[in-house]
Amino acid sequence: MSGSVSYRFSQRLSHVPASFLGELFRVSSQPDVISFAGGLPDANRFDVEGIRSASEEVFAQEGKTALQYSTTDGYLPLRTYIASRYRSRLGLNADPEDIQIVNGSQQCLDLVAKILVDPGDHVLIERPGYLGAIEAFSYYEPVFDPVQALDGLIGPDPDSVRGLVTDNSPVLWYGIPNSQNPSGMTWSPGIRREIADILDGTDTLLYEDDAFGELFFDGRPREPVKKSLPHQTIMTGSFSKTISPGLRCGWIWAPHPVIEEFNRAKQAADLHSNLLSQMILTRYLETTDIDRRIWETARVYEERCHLMEEIIDDRFPAGTHRTSPEGGMFLMVTLPSGIDSMDVFRQGVSNGVAVMPGSPFYIDRGGGNTIRLNFSTVDLNLITEGMERLSQVIKSLK
Ligand SMILES: Cc1ncc(COP(=O)(O)O)c(C=O)c1O
Incomplete structure:
Protein backbone atom coordinates (compact mmCIF):
# COMPACT_ATOMS: atom_id res chain seq x y z
CA MET A 1 0.00 0.00 0.00
CA SER A 2 1.31 3.40 -0.92
CA GLY A 3 1.21 6.10 1.76
CA SER A 4 1.09 8.94 -0.77
CA VAL A 5 -2.53 9.98 -1.07
CA SER A 6 -3.27 13.11 -3.00
CA TYR A 7 -6.12 14.70 -1.09
CA ARG A 8 -8.44 16.51 -3.46
CA PHE A 9 -10.00 19.40 -1.60
CA SER A 10 -12.73 21.48 -3.17
CA GLN A 11 -11.88 24.54 -5.24
CA ARG A 12 -13.82 26.72 -2.85
CA LEU A 13 -11.16 26.29 -0.19
CA SER A 14 -8.89 28.53 -2.23
CA HIS A 15 -11.27 31.43 -1.44
CA VAL A 16 -10.97 31.06 2.32
CA PRO A 17 -8.39 33.36 3.94
CA ALA A 18 -5.47 31.66 5.69
CA SER A 19 -6.31 31.68 9.38
CA PHE A 20 -3.97 33.42 11.74
CA LEU A 21 -6.06 32.42 14.73
CA GLY A 22 -4.23 29.13 15.41
CA GLU A 23 -0.92 30.92 15.96
CA LEU A 24 -2.69 33.59 17.96
CA PHE A 25 -4.31 31.14 20.37
CA ARG A 26 -1.08 29.19 20.73
CA VAL A 27 1.04 32.17 21.73
CA SER A 28 -1.54 34.03 23.72
CA SER A 29 -2.30 31.05 25.92
CA GLN A 30 1.30 30.91 27.17
CA PRO A 31 1.08 31.43 30.95
CA ASP A 32 3.47 34.40 31.09
CA VAL A 33 1.67 36.31 28.31
CA ILE A 34 -1.05 38.80 29.25
CA SER A 35 -3.46 38.44 26.38
CA PHE A 36 -5.69 41.15 24.97
CA ALA A 37 -5.83 39.13 21.76
CA GLY A 38 -8.77 36.82 22.41
CA GLY A 39 -12.48 37.39 22.33
CA LEU A 40 -13.81 35.43 25.27
CA PRO A 41 -16.27 36.59 27.91
CA ASP A 42 -14.94 36.58 31.47
CA ALA A 43 -15.33 33.05 32.86
CA ASN A 44 -15.59 34.53 36.37
CA ARG A 45 -18.97 35.90 35.31
CA PHE A 46 -20.37 32.46 34.47
CA ASP A 47 -23.08 31.45 36.94
CA VAL A 48 -21.78 27.91 37.39
CA THR A 288 -32.65 33.88 37.28
CA ASP A 289 -32.62 37.67 37.43
CA ILE A 290 -30.81 37.81 34.12
CA ASP A 291 -31.05 41.59 33.77
CA ARG A 292 -29.16 42.07 37.01
CA ARG A 293 -26.47 39.60 36.00
CA ILE A 294 -25.98 41.22 32.59
CA TRP A 295 -25.86 44.66 34.18
CA GLU A 296 -23.13 43.51 36.59
CA THR A 297 -21.12 42.00 33.74
CA ALA A 298 -21.39 45.22 31.75
CA ARG A 299 -20.15 47.17 34.83
CA VAL A 300 -17.06 44.95 35.05
CA TYR A 301 -16.34 45.36 31.33
CA GLU A 302 -16.89 49.11 31.45
CA GLU A 303 -14.33 49.55 34.22
CA ARG A 304 -11.78 47.50 32.29
CA CYS A 305 -12.46 49.34 29.06
CA HIS A 306 -12.08 52.74 30.69
CA LEU A 307 -8.79 51.75 32.31
CA MET A 308 -7.44 50.64 28.94
CA GLU A 309 -8.57 53.87 27.33
CA GLU A 310 -6.87 55.95 30.04
CA ILE A 311 -3.59 54.10 29.61
CA ILE A 312 -3.72 54.45 25.82
CA ASP A 313 -4.34 58.18 26.16
CA ASP A 314 -1.55 58.65 28.74
CA ARG A 315 1.13 56.24 27.58
CA PHE A 316 0.86 55.57 23.85
CA PRO A 317 2.83 57.76 21.42
CA ALA A 318 1.37 60.90 19.83
CA GLY A 319 -0.54 60.07 16.68
CA THR A 320 -2.31 57.10 18.28
CA HIS A 321 -6.11 57.01 17.86
CA ARG A 322 -8.62 54.73 19.48
CA THR A 323 -12.30 53.98 19.40
CA SER A 324 -14.56 54.72 22.40
CA PRO A 325 -16.79 51.68 22.91
CA GLU A 326 -20.20 52.11 24.53
CA GLY A 327 -20.30 48.41 25.35
CA GLY A 328 -19.17 44.98 24.16
CA MET A 329 -15.72 43.51 24.59
CA PHE A 330 -13.34 45.24 22.16
CA LEU A 331 -11.69 48.49 21.29
CA MET A 332 -9.49 49.26 18.35
CA VAL A 333 -6.31 51.29 18.25
CA THR A 334 -4.79 52.95 15.19
CA LEU A 335 -1.06 53.35 15.77
CA PRO A 336 1.07 56.14 14.31
CA SER A 337 1.73 55.43 10.63
CA GLY A 338 4.80 53.33 9.97
CA ILE A 339 4.17 50.97 12.88
CA ASP A 340 3.29 47.52 11.61
CA SER A 341 0.82 45.71 13.86
CA MET A 342 2.39 42.33 12.99
CA ASP A 343 5.62 43.64 14.54
CA VAL A 344 3.61 44.74 17.57
CA PHE A 345 2.17 41.24 17.79
CA ARG A 346 5.56 39.49 17.55
CA GLN A 347 7.45 41.90 19.80
CA GLY A 348 4.52 41.93 22.18
CA VAL A 349 4.58 38.17 22.64
CA SER A 350 8.33 38.28 23.31
CA ASN A 351 7.60 40.91 25.95
CA GLY A 352 4.69 39.11 27.59
CA VAL A 353 1.67 40.80 25.99
CA ALA A 354 -0.51 39.63 23.08
CA VAL A 355 -2.73 41.75 20.84
CA MET A 356 -4.76 40.94 17.75
CA PRO A 357 -3.31 42.63 14.64
CA GLY A 358 -6.04 44.48 12.77
CA SER A 359 -5.26 43.54 9.16
CA PRO A 360 -7.19 40.21 9.06
CA PHE A 361 -10.35 42.26 9.71
CA TYR A 362 -9.79 44.33 6.59
CA ILE A 363 -11.10 42.58 3.51
CA ASP A 364 -9.05 44.92 1.33
CA ARG A 365 -5.83 44.19 3.25
CA GLY A 366 -5.75 47.60 4.95
CA GLY A 367 -5.45 48.26 8.66
CA GLY A 368 -1.75 47.40 8.84
CA ASN A 369 -1.22 49.83 11.73
CA THR A 370 -4.30 48.83 13.73
CA ILE A 371 -4.69 46.45 16.65
CA ARG A 372 -7.77 45.06 18.38
CA LEU A 373 -7.74 44.93 22.16
CA ASN A 374 -10.08 42.73 24.17
CA PHE A 375 -10.98 44.07 27.60
CA SER A 376 -13.41 41.42 28.88
CA THR A 377 -11.09 38.73 30.21
CA VAL A 378 -8.19 40.46 31.96
CA ASP A 379 -8.58 42.01 35.42
CA LEU A 380 -7.60 45.58 36.29
CA ASN A 381 -4.13 44.76 37.67
CA LEU A 382 -3.21 42.72 34.62
CA ILE A 383 -4.60 45.40 32.31
CA THR A 384 -2.30 47.94 33.95
CA GLU A 385 0.70 45.63 33.63
CA GLY A 386 -0.12 44.41 30.11
CA MET A 387 -0.84 47.87 28.73
CA GLU A 388 2.44 49.15 30.21
CA ARG A 389 4.28 46.34 28.40
CA LEU A 390 2.39 47.16 25.23
CA SER A 391 3.18 50.86 25.38
CA GLN A 392 6.89 50.03 25.75
CA VAL A 393 6.75 47.71 22.73
CA ILE A 394 5.01 50.33 20.61
CA LYS A 395 7.46 53.06 21.64
CA SER A 396 10.37 50.76 20.76
CA LEU A 397 8.97 50.29 17.25
CA LYS A 398 8.36 53.95 16.57
C1 LIG B 1 -19.91 39.73 16.00
C2 LIG B 1 -19.99 38.30 16.36
N1 LIG B 1 -20.95 37.55 15.80
C3 LIG B 1 -21.08 36.25 16.09
C4 LIG B 1 -20.22 35.63 16.97
C5 LIG B 1 -20.40 34.17 17.24
O1 LIG B 1 -20.76 33.95 18.56
P1 LIG B 1 -21.56 32.65 19.04
O2 LIG B 1 -21.47 31.63 17.94
O3 LIG B 1 -20.89 32.22 20.26
O4 LIG B 1 -22.98 33.10 19.24
C6 LIG B 1 -19.19 36.37 17.57
C7 LIG B 1 -18.23 35.74 18.49
O5 LIG B 1 -17.34 36.33 19.01
C8 LIG B 1 -19.08 37.74 17.25
O6 LIG B 1 -18.12 38.50 17.78
Whole structure:
Protein backbone atom coordinates (compact mmCIF):
# COMPACT_ATOMS: atom_id res chain seq x y z
CA MET A 1 0.00 0.00 0.00
CA SER A 2 1.31 3.40 -0.92
CA GLY A 3 1.21 6.10 1.76
CA SER A 4 1.09 8.94 -0.77
CA VAL A 5 -2.53 9.98 -1.07
CA SER A 6 -3.27 13.11 -3.00
CA TYR A 7 -6.12 14.70 -1.09
CA ARG A 8 -8.44 16.51 -3.46
CA PHE A 9 -10.00 19.40 -1.60
CA SER A 10 -12.73 21.48 -3.17
CA GLN A 11 -11.88 24.54 -5.24
CA ARG A 12 -13.82 26.72 -2.85
CA LEU A 13 -11.16 26.29 -0.19
CA SER A 14 -8.89 28.53 -2.23
CA HIS A 15 -11.27 31.43 -1.44
CA VAL A 16 -10.97 31.06 2.32
CA PRO A 17 -8.39 33.36 3.94
CA ALA A 18 -5.47 31.66 5.69
CA SER A 19 -6.31 31.68 9.38
CA PHE A 20 -3.97 33.42 11.74
CA LEU A 21 -6.06 32.42 14.73
CA GLY A 22 -4.23 29.13 15.41
CA GLU A 23 -0.92 30.92 15.96
CA LEU A 24 -2.69 33.59 17.96
CA PHE A 25 -4.31 31.14 20.37
CA ARG A 26 -1.08 29.19 20.73
CA VAL A 27 1.04 32.17 21.73
CA SER A 28 -1.54 34.03 23.72
CA SER A 29 -2.30 31.05 25.92
CA GLN A 30 1.30 30.91 27.17
CA PRO A 31 1.08 31.43 30.95
CA ASP A 32 3.47 34.40 31.09
CA VAL A 33 1.67 36.31 28.31
CA ILE A 34 -1.05 38.80 29.25
CA SER A 35 -3.46 38.44 26.38
CA PHE A 36 -5.69 41.15 24.97
CA ALA A 37 -5.83 39.13 21.76
CA GLY A 38 -8.77 36.82 22.41
CA GLY A 39 -12.48 37.39 22.33
CA LEU A 40 -13.81 35.43 25.27
CA PRO A 41 -16.27 36.59 27.91
CA ASP A 42 -14.94 36.58 31.47
CA ALA A 43 -15.33 33.05 32.86
CA ASN A 44 -15.59 34.53 36.37
CA ARG A 45 -18.97 35.90 35.31
CA PHE A 46 -20.37 32.46 34.47
CA ASP A 47 -23.08 31.45 36.94
CA VAL A 48 -21.78 27.91 37.39
CA GLU A 49 -24.01 27.23 40.38
CA GLY A 50 -27.14 28.55 38.66
CA ILE A 51 -26.53 26.52 35.50
CA ARG A 52 -25.78 23.45 37.60
CA SER A 53 -29.07 23.64 39.45
CA ALA A 54 -30.98 24.33 36.21
CA SER A 55 -29.35 21.21 34.73
CA GLU A 56 -30.35 19.14 37.75
CA GLU A 57 -33.94 20.25 37.41
CA VAL A 58 -34.01 19.41 33.70
CA PHE A 59 -32.60 15.93 34.35
CA ALA A 60 -34.96 15.36 37.28
CA GLN A 61 -38.10 16.56 35.51
CA GLU A 62 -37.59 16.03 31.76
CA GLY A 63 -34.44 13.93 31.41
CA LYS A 64 -35.78 11.62 28.72
CA THR A 65 -37.03 14.48 26.55
CA ALA A 66 -33.76 16.37 26.94
CA LEU A 67 -31.71 13.40 25.75
CA GLN A 68 -33.90 12.65 22.70
CA TYR A 69 -33.76 14.01 19.12
CA SER A 70 -35.82 17.14 18.63
CA THR A 71 -37.15 19.57 16.01
CA THR A 72 -34.88 21.64 13.78
CA ASP A 73 -36.38 25.00 14.72
CA GLY A 74 -35.46 24.64 18.39
CA TYR A 75 -37.10 24.34 21.80
CA LEU A 76 -40.35 26.33 21.69
CA PRO A 77 -40.20 27.71 25.25
CA LEU A 78 -36.75 29.15 24.44
CA ARG A 79 -37.97 30.69 21.17
CA THR A 80 -40.96 32.12 23.05
CA TYR A 81 -38.63 33.60 25.67
CA ILE A 82 -36.50 35.26 22.95
CA ALA A 83 -39.59 36.67 21.20
CA SER A 84 -40.98 38.09 24.42
CA ARG A 85 -37.63 39.64 25.32
CA TYR A 86 -37.57 41.37 21.90
CA ARG A 87 -40.98 42.76 22.78
CA SER A 88 -40.19 43.85 26.33
CA ARG A 89 -36.68 45.23 25.73
CA LEU A 90 -36.95 46.65 22.24
CA GLY A 91 -40.65 46.97 21.45
CA LEU A 92 -40.27 44.60 18.51
CA ASN A 93 -43.06 42.35 17.42
CA ALA A 94 -41.31 39.01 17.11
CA ASP A 95 -43.14 35.78 16.39
CA PRO A 96 -41.50 32.63 17.85
CA GLU A 97 -42.34 30.93 14.52
CA ASP A 98 -39.80 33.19 12.80
CA ILE A 99 -37.06 32.48 15.35
CA GLN A 100 -34.81 29.43 15.21
CA ILE A 101 -32.21 28.20 17.64
CA VAL A 102 -28.69 27.57 16.33
CA ASN A 103 -25.45 26.17 17.71
CA GLY A 104 -24.12 29.63 18.50
CA SER A 105 -24.90 32.57 16.22
CA GLN A 106 -21.73 31.74 14.27
CA GLN A 107 -23.71 28.95 12.63
CA CYS A 108 -26.07 31.55 11.12
CA LEU A 109 -23.20 33.05 9.15
CA ASP A 110 -22.55 29.75 7.41
CA LEU A 111 -26.18 28.83 6.81
CA VAL A 112 -27.35 32.28 5.74
CA ALA A 113 -24.56 32.44 3.18
CA LYS A 114 -25.37 28.89 2.10
CA ILE A 115 -28.99 29.80 1.26
CA LEU A 116 -28.37 33.29 -0.16
CA VAL A 117 -24.94 33.62 -1.71
CA ASP A 118 -23.85 32.28 -5.08
CA PRO A 119 -20.25 32.56 -6.25
CA GLY A 120 -19.65 36.11 -7.46
CA ASP A 121 -22.57 37.65 -5.55
CA HIS A 122 -21.74 40.90 -3.83
CA VAL A 123 -21.78 41.05 -0.02
CA LEU A 124 -21.25 44.31 1.85
CA ILE A 125 -19.22 44.15 5.04
CA GLU A 126 -17.88 46.77 7.41
CA ARG A 127 -14.26 47.84 7.15
CA PRO A 128 -12.92 46.52 9.50
CA GLY A 129 -15.35 43.61 9.65
CA TYR A 130 -15.90 40.57 11.86
CA LEU A 131 -13.32 37.94 10.94
CA GLY A 132 -15.68 35.06 11.73
CA ALA A 133 -18.07 36.40 9.08
CA ILE A 134 -15.35 36.91 6.50
CA GLU A 135 -14.22 33.31 7.04
CA ALA A 136 -17.73 31.79 7.04
CA PHE A 137 -18.93 33.71 3.98
CA SER A 138 -15.74 33.03 2.02
CA TYR A 139 -16.68 29.38 1.52
CA TYR A 140 -19.54 30.60 -0.69
CA GLU A 141 -17.20 32.70 -2.85
CA PRO A 142 -18.81 36.14 -2.68
CA VAL A 143 -17.25 39.38 -3.84
CA PHE A 144 -16.85 41.42 -0.65
CA ASP A 145 -17.46 45.15 -0.84
CA PRO A 146 -15.93 46.87 2.21
CA VAL A 147 -17.92 49.74 3.71
CA GLN A 148 -15.83 52.50 5.22
CA ALA A 149 -16.78 53.86 8.67
CA LEU A 150 -17.72 57.52 8.88
CA ASP A 151 -15.28 59.91 10.51
CA GLY A 152 -16.24 60.15 14.15
CA LEU A 153 -17.01 56.43 14.11
CA ILE A 154 -20.77 56.77 14.35
CA GLY A 155 -21.43 54.02 11.85
CA PRO A 156 -20.88 53.05 8.22
CA ASP A 157 -20.73 55.79 5.62
CA PRO A 158 -24.26 55.98 4.11
CA ASP A 159 -22.95 57.42 0.83
CA SER A 160 -20.65 54.46 0.41
CA VAL A 161 -23.53 52.07 1.21
CA ARG A 162 -25.86 53.87 -1.22
CA GLY A 163 -23.29 53.71 -4.03
CA LEU A 164 -22.51 50.03 -3.48
CA VAL A 165 -26.17 49.04 -3.20
CA THR A 166 -27.02 50.90 -6.42
CA ASP A 167 -23.98 49.78 -8.42
CA ASN A 168 -23.51 46.19 -7.24
CA SER A 169 -26.95 45.11 -6.06
CA PRO A 170 -25.48 43.09 -3.16
CA VAL A 171 -27.43 40.11 -1.96
CA LEU A 172 -26.47 40.84 1.64
CA TRP A 173 -25.22 43.73 3.78
CA TYR A 174 -23.66 42.26 6.91
CA GLY A 175 -23.18 44.66 9.81
CA ILE A 176 -22.87 44.78 13.59
CA PRO A 177 -24.60 47.99 14.76
CA ASN A 178 -23.96 47.40 18.49
CA SER A 179 -20.39 47.45 19.86
CA GLN A 180 -18.91 45.97 16.72
CA ASN A 181 -16.23 43.31 16.69
CA PRO A 182 -13.43 44.39 16.09
CA SER A 183 -13.83 48.18 16.36
CA GLY A 184 -16.21 48.57 19.32
CA MET A 185 -18.16 51.09 17.23
CA THR A 186 -21.93 51.59 17.70
CA TRP A 187 -24.07 52.99 14.89
CA SER A 188 -25.87 56.22 15.81
CA PRO A 189 -29.70 56.33 15.60
CA GLY A 190 -29.45 58.62 12.55
CA ILE A 191 -27.16 56.23 10.68
CA ARG A 192 -29.50 53.34 11.48
CA ARG A 193 -32.40 55.23 9.93
CA GLU A 194 -30.34 56.17 6.87
CA ILE A 195 -29.21 52.58 6.30
CA ALA A 196 -32.82 51.39 6.55
CA ASP A 197 -33.93 54.08 4.07
CA ILE A 198 -31.20 53.15 1.59
CA LEU A 199 -32.08 49.46 1.67
CA ASP A 200 -35.85 49.88 1.74
CA GLY A 201 -37.33 48.76 -1.57
CA THR A 202 -34.12 47.14 -2.86
CA ASP A 203 -33.62 43.38 -2.84
CA THR A 204 -30.56 43.60 -0.61
CA LEU A 205 -31.12 41.95 2.77
CA LEU A 206 -29.57 43.39 5.91
CA TYR A 207 -27.87 40.88 8.19
CA GLU A 208 -27.93 42.60 11.60
CA ASP A 209 -25.59 40.65 13.88
CA ASP A 210 -26.50 41.56 17.44
CA ALA A 211 -23.96 39.55 19.42
CA PHE A 212 -23.30 42.44 21.83
CA GLY A 213 -26.59 44.38 22.06
CA GLU A 214 -27.22 43.34 25.67
CA LEU A 215 -23.83 44.53 26.85
CA PHE A 216 -24.07 48.31 26.72
CA PHE A 217 -22.29 49.92 29.65
CA ASP A 218 -25.25 52.22 30.31
CA GLY A 219 -27.69 49.28 30.14
CA ARG A 220 -29.81 51.15 27.58
CA PRO A 221 -30.95 49.12 24.55
CA ARG A 222 -30.35 50.66 21.11
CA GLU A 223 -33.11 50.40 18.53
CA PRO A 224 -32.28 47.73 15.94
CA VAL A 225 -32.36 48.60 12.24
CA LYS A 226 -34.80 45.70 11.92
CA LYS A 227 -37.44 47.86 13.59
CA SER A 228 -37.47 50.14 10.51
CA LEU A 229 -36.85 47.34 8.01
CA PRO A 230 -38.63 44.26 9.36
CA HIS A 231 -39.16 42.40 6.09
CA GLN A 232 -35.63 42.87 4.83
CA THR A 233 -33.62 42.19 7.96
CA ILE A 234 -32.14 38.97 9.25
CA MET A 235 -31.25 39.46 12.88
CA THR A 236 -29.10 37.13 14.96
CA GLY A 237 -28.42 37.00 18.66
CA SER A 238 -26.55 34.89 21.15
CA PHE A 239 -26.42 33.82 24.78
CA SER A 240 -22.64 33.46 24.48
CA LYS A 241 -21.64 36.87 25.77
CA THR A 242 -24.32 37.14 28.45
CA ILE A 243 -24.56 33.62 29.88
CA SER A 244 -22.12 31.08 28.42
CA PRO A 245 -20.55 30.41 25.01
CA GLY A 246 -20.00 26.75 25.91
CA LEU A 247 -23.76 26.10 25.81
CA ARG A 248 -23.59 27.04 22.09
CA CYS A 249 -27.02 28.67 21.97
CA GLY A 250 -27.80 31.46 19.59
CA TRP A 251 -30.70 32.32 17.35
CA ILE A 252 -31.82 33.79 14.07
CA TRP A 253 -34.95 35.90 13.58
CA ALA A 254 -35.73 36.47 9.93
CA PRO A 255 -38.61 37.06 7.52
CA HIS A 256 -40.67 33.93 7.06
CA PRO A 257 -39.45 32.90 3.55
CA VAL A 258 -35.85 33.18 4.75
CA ILE A 259 -36.58 31.17 7.91
CA GLU A 260 -38.13 28.39 5.84
CA GLU A 261 -35.03 28.00 3.67
CA PHE A 262 -32.80 28.41 6.70
CA ASN A 263 -34.67 25.59 8.41
CA ARG A 264 -34.05 23.22 5.48
CA ALA A 265 -30.36 24.10 5.44
CA LYS A 266 -30.06 23.66 9.20
CA GLN A 267 -31.78 20.30 9.04
CA ALA A 268 -29.36 19.16 6.37
CA ALA A 269 -26.40 20.47 8.35
CA ASP A 270 -27.03 19.08 11.83
CA LEU A 271 -30.74 18.15 12.30
CA HIS A 272 -31.06 20.44 15.31
CA SER A 273 -29.11 22.24 18.00
CA ASN A 274 -28.24 20.60 21.29
CA LEU A 275 -31.61 20.17 23.03
CA LEU A 276 -30.11 19.59 26.45
CA SER A 277 -28.37 22.99 26.31
CA GLN A 278 -31.58 24.66 25.16
CA MET A 279 -33.62 23.17 28.00
CA ILE A 280 -31.02 24.00 30.65
CA LEU A 281 -30.80 27.53 29.36
CA THR A 282 -34.57 27.96 29.35
CA ARG A 283 -34.83 26.66 32.90
CA TYR A 284 -32.00 28.96 33.93
CA LEU A 285 -33.62 32.01 32.31
CA GLU A 286 -36.92 31.25 34.04
CA THR A 287 -35.31 31.15 37.46
CA THR A 288 -32.65 33.88 37.28
CA ASP A 289 -32.62 37.67 37.43
CA ILE A 290 -30.81 37.81 34.12
CA ASP A 291 -31.05 41.59 33.77
CA ARG A 292 -29.16 42.07 37.01
CA ARG A 293 -26.47 39.60 36.00
CA ILE A 294 -25.98 41.22 32.59
CA TRP A 295 -25.86 44.66 34.18
CA GLU A 296 -23.13 43.51 36.59
CA THR A 297 -21.12 42.00 33.74
CA ALA A 298 -21.39 45.22 31.75
CA ARG A 299 -20.15 47.17 34.83
CA VAL A 300 -17.06 44.95 35.05
CA TYR A 301 -16.34 45.36 31.33
CA GLU A 302 -16.89 49.11 31.45
CA GLU A 303 -14.33 49.55 34.22
CA ARG A 304 -11.78 47.50 32.29
CA CYS A 305 -12.46 49.34 29.06
CA HIS A 306 -12.08 52.74 30.69
CA LEU A 307 -8.79 51.75 32.31
CA MET A 308 -7.44 50.64 28.94
CA GLU A 309 -8.57 53.87 27.33
CA GLU A 310 -6.87 55.95 30.04
CA ILE A 311 -3.59 54.10 29.61
CA ILE A 312 -3.72 54.45 25.82
CA ASP A 313 -4.34 58.18 26.16
CA ASP A 314 -1.55 58.65 28.74
CA ARG A 315 1.13 56.24 27.58
CA PHE A 316 0.86 55.57 23.85
CA PRO A 317 2.83 57.76 21.42
CA ALA A 318 1.37 60.90 19.83
CA GLY A 319 -0.54 60.07 16.68
CA THR A 320 -2.31 57.10 18.28
CA HIS A 321 -6.11 57.01 17.86
CA ARG A 322 -8.62 54.73 19.48
CA THR A 323 -12.30 53.98 19.40
CA SER A 324 -14.56 54.72 22.40
CA PRO A 325 -16.79 51.68 22.91
CA GLU A 326 -20.20 52.11 24.53
CA GLY A 327 -20.30 48.41 25.35
CA GLY A 328 -19.17 44.98 24.16
CA MET A 329 -15.72 43.51 24.59
CA PHE A 330 -13.34 45.24 22.16
CA LEU A 331 -11.69 48.49 21.29
CA MET A 332 -9.49 49.26 18.35
CA VAL A 333 -6.31 51.29 18.25
CA THR A 334 -4.79 52.95 15.19
CA LEU A 335 -1.06 53.35 15.77
CA PRO A 336 1.07 56.14 14.31
CA SER A 337 1.73 55.43 10.63
CA GLY A 338 4.80 53.33 9.97
CA ILE A 339 4.17 50.97 12.88
CA ASP A 340 3.29 47.52 11.61
CA SER A 341 0.82 45.71 13.86
CA MET A 342 2.39 42.33 12.99
CA ASP A 343 5.62 43.64 14.54
CA VAL A 344 3.61 44.74 17.57
CA PHE A 345 2.17 41.24 17.79
CA ARG A 346 5.56 39.49 17.55
CA GLN A 347 7.45 41.90 19.80
CA GLY A 348 4.52 41.93 22.18
CA VAL A 349 4.58 38.17 22.64
CA SER A 350 8.33 38.28 23.31
CA ASN A 351 7.60 40.91 25.95
CA GLY A 352 4.69 39.11 27.59
CA VAL A 353 1.67 40.80 25.99
CA ALA A 354 -0.51 39.63 23.08
CA VAL A 355 -2.73 41.75 20.84
CA MET A 356 -4.76 40.94 17.75
CA PRO A 357 -3.31 42.63 14.64
CA GLY A 358 -6.04 44.48 12.77
CA SER A 359 -5.26 43.54 9.16
CA PRO A 360 -7.19 40.21 9.06
CA PHE A 361 -10.35 42.26 9.71
CA TYR A 362 -9.79 44.33 6.59
CA ILE A 363 -11.10 42.58 3.51
CA ASP A 364 -9.05 44.92 1.33
CA ARG A 365 -5.83 44.19 3.25
CA GLY A 366 -5.75 47.60 4.95
CA GLY A 367 -5.45 48.26 8.66
CA GLY A 368 -1.75 47.40 8.84
CA ASN A 369 -1.22 49.83 11.73
CA THR A 370 -4.30 48.83 13.73
CA ILE A 371 -4.69 46.45 16.65
CA ARG A 372 -7.77 45.06 18.38
CA LEU A 373 -7.74 44.93 22.16
CA ASN A 374 -10.08 42.73 24.17
CA PHE A 375 -10.98 44.07 27.60
CA SER A 376 -13.41 41.42 28.88
CA THR A 377 -11.09 38.73 30.21
CA VAL A 378 -8.19 40.46 31.96
CA ASP A 379 -8.58 42.01 35.42
CA LEU A 380 -7.60 45.58 36.29
CA ASN A 381 -4.13 44.76 37.67
CA LEU A 382 -3.21 42.72 34.62
CA ILE A 383 -4.60 45.40 32.31
CA THR A 384 -2.30 47.94 33.95
CA GLU A 385 0.70 45.63 33.63
CA GLY A 386 -0.12 44.41 30.11
CA MET A 387 -0.84 47.87 28.73
CA GLU A 388 2.44 49.15 30.21
CA ARG A 389 4.28 46.34 28.40
CA LEU A 390 2.39 47.16 25.23
CA SER A 391 3.18 50.86 25.38
CA GLN A 392 6.89 50.03 25.75
CA VAL A 393 6.75 47.71 22.73
CA ILE A 394 5.01 50.33 20.61
CA LYS A 395 7.46 53.06 21.64
CA SER A 396 10.37 50.76 20.76
CA LEU A 397 8.97 50.29 17.25
CA LYS A 398 8.36 53.95 16.57
C1 LIG B 1 -19.91 39.73 16.00
C2 LIG B 1 -19.99 38.30 16.36
N1 LIG B 1 -20.95 37.55 15.80
C3 LIG B 1 -21.08 36.25 16.09
C4 LIG B 1 -20.22 35.63 16.97
C5 LIG B 1 -20.40 34.17 17.24
O1 LIG B 1 -20.76 33.95 18.56
P1 LIG B 1 -21.56 32.65 19.04
O2 LIG B 1 -21.47 31.63 17.94
O3 LIG B 1 -20.89 32.22 20.26
O4 LIG B 1 -22.98 33.10 19.24
C6 LIG B 1 -19.19 36.37 17.57
C7 LIG B 1 -18.23 35.74 18.49
O5 LIG B 1 -17.34 36.33 19.01
C8 LIG B 1 -19.08 37.74 17.25
O6 LIG B 1 -18.12 38.50 17.78
